[in-house]
Every structure is written in C-alpha cells, then in structure tokens.
Amino acid sequence: MPESLSRKDRRAATAARILEAAQAEFGAHGTRATIRGIAQRAGVDPSLVLQHYGSKDRLFTLAVQPVASVTADDVDDHLRTVLDARLRELPPATRALIRSMFTSEEAAGLMRTYLQERVEALAQASDAEDAELRATVVVSSILGLTIARHFIGLPGLGTDAPSAPDRVADVVEPWLAALLAETGDT
Numbered sequence: 340m341p342e343s344l345s346r347k348d349r350r351a352a353t354a355a356r357i358l359e360a361a362q363a364e365f366g367a368h369g370t371r372a373t374i375r376g377i378a379q380r381a382g383v384d385p386s387l388v389l390q391h392y393g394s395k396d397r398l399f400t401l402a403v404q405p406v407a408s409v410t411a412d413d414v415d416d417h418l419r420t421v422l423d424a425r426l427r428e429l430p431p432a433t434r435a436l437i438r439s440m441f442t443s444e445e446a447a448g449l450m451r452t453y454l455q456e457r458v459e460a461l462a463q464a465s466d467a468e469d470a471e472l473r474a475t476v477v478v479s480s481i482l483g484l485t486i487a488r489h490f491i492g493l494p495g496l497g498t499d500a501p502s503a504p505d506r507v508a509d510v511v512e513p514w515l516a517a518l519l520a521e522t523g524d525t
Contacts, residue, residue: 354391357381361388361402365435370399370443396445403436403449418461418477418515419508425485426496426504437485454478465519477515484511 344352360381364372374395378385392398424430429437436453439446461474484507487493496507 350391353381353383353387357383357388357391358398358402359431361392361398362431362435365399365402365439366429366431367434367438369435369438370446372399374398399435399439399443400445400449403432403439403446419512421481422484422508422511422515423504425481426488426507429485429489433485434489437482437490454482461519467520470519473518477518480511480515480518 357377361372361377364377364380368376372395374385374388377398378388381388388398392401424433436446436450440450441447457478458471458474461477462470465473467473484496488496488507496503
C-alpha cells in the first residue's frame with residue numbers, strides 16, 4: 340500500500356482486501372471457511388480480520404450480501420445480464436451465498452430475500468394475472484441453471500466449452516421471456 344495514503348484510507352483498503360478474501364474463501368468452502376484462511380488469502384494477521392469485522396458470522400453476512408434490486412423498467416436487460424453472468428464465472432459473493440445457502444439458515448434467508456426481490460421486480464413488469472408465479476418460475480429457473488452449471492457441473496451446460504454460455508442463453512432467453520409474457524407468445 341502506498342505510504343501517501345492516510346491511516347483511514349489504509350484501514351479501508353485492508354478491510355476491502357479482507358472482504359474480498361472472505362468472498363473467495365466462502366465461495367470456495369462455504370461456511371467451513373476459516374478466519375485463518377481468510378486472513379492468509381488477504382495477507383493479514385487473523386486478529387486483523389476480527390478487528391475489522393468482529394466475527395466470522397458478521398463477515399459472512401457482509402461477504403454474501405447480494406447486489407441492489409432491479410426496477411421493472413429494465414427487466415429485459417436485467418434478465419439478459421443475469422443469465423449471462425450466471426452462465427459465466429460467478430462473482431465470489433454469489434458463489435459464497437449459493438454454496439452456503441444449503442447449510443446456513445442465515446445464507447438461506449439472505450438468498451430467499453434476494454430472490455423474492457427479483458420475483459417482485461419481475462412481477463411488477465407483467466400484466467399477467469399470475470405474474471408473481473411466472474416471475475417465481477423464472478427466478479427459480481435461473482438459480483437452477485446456476486447450480487447445475489457451477490456446482491454440479493452438468494455436462495449439457497458445457498462448463499468446459501467457451502461458447503456454451505452463449506448457446507445456452509440462446510435457448511433459455513426466449514423461454515424465460517415467454518414465461519413472463521401474459522401469453523406464451525413472445
């Protein structure tokens with residue numbers, strides 16, 4: 340770290356490095372990640388991890404925090420962006436949250452809240468009588484694709500083929516759009 344940074348800036352940079360390391364460790368090991376492993380990845384003493392974040396549980400909560408919600412106005416672009424992101428490399432926070440949601444009630448609660456926000460945003464963009472159900476199926480389908488591709492390694496999703504995400508998106512995008520439409524026609 341450059342010496343010209345203030346103490347406050349150096350502290351913030353260290354906290355950011357620890358948080359980034361925690362995202363990677365929780366992504367790789369779920370809730371089995373350790374303070375020692377996080378500290379080693381961040382290049383700091385384990386006591387600094389606790390000094391900055393207080394506990395492993397608090398650090399976990401911050402490390403897996405989902406990104407902000409989408410508005411109903413940008414549903415089509417959002418679906419394309421999310422699908423593209425889920426078919427390529429997952430951000431460490433997303434990987435950590437998905438890996439941990441099966442073993443941590445806290446992670447499951449965060450994921451449930453995050454997914455429900457997505458459902459509500461998508462449902463608001465539709466005039467369909469069953470818009471919430473349709474949105475729930477879309478959100479669940481993307482989560483299923485993410486798990487099958489990144490955690491199970493389902494061969495049909497081509498985790499080892501560079502062009503696979505584009506081919507999968509070509510198949511899935513029209514299907515997801517049709518689910519959100521009032522009729523099956525899109």
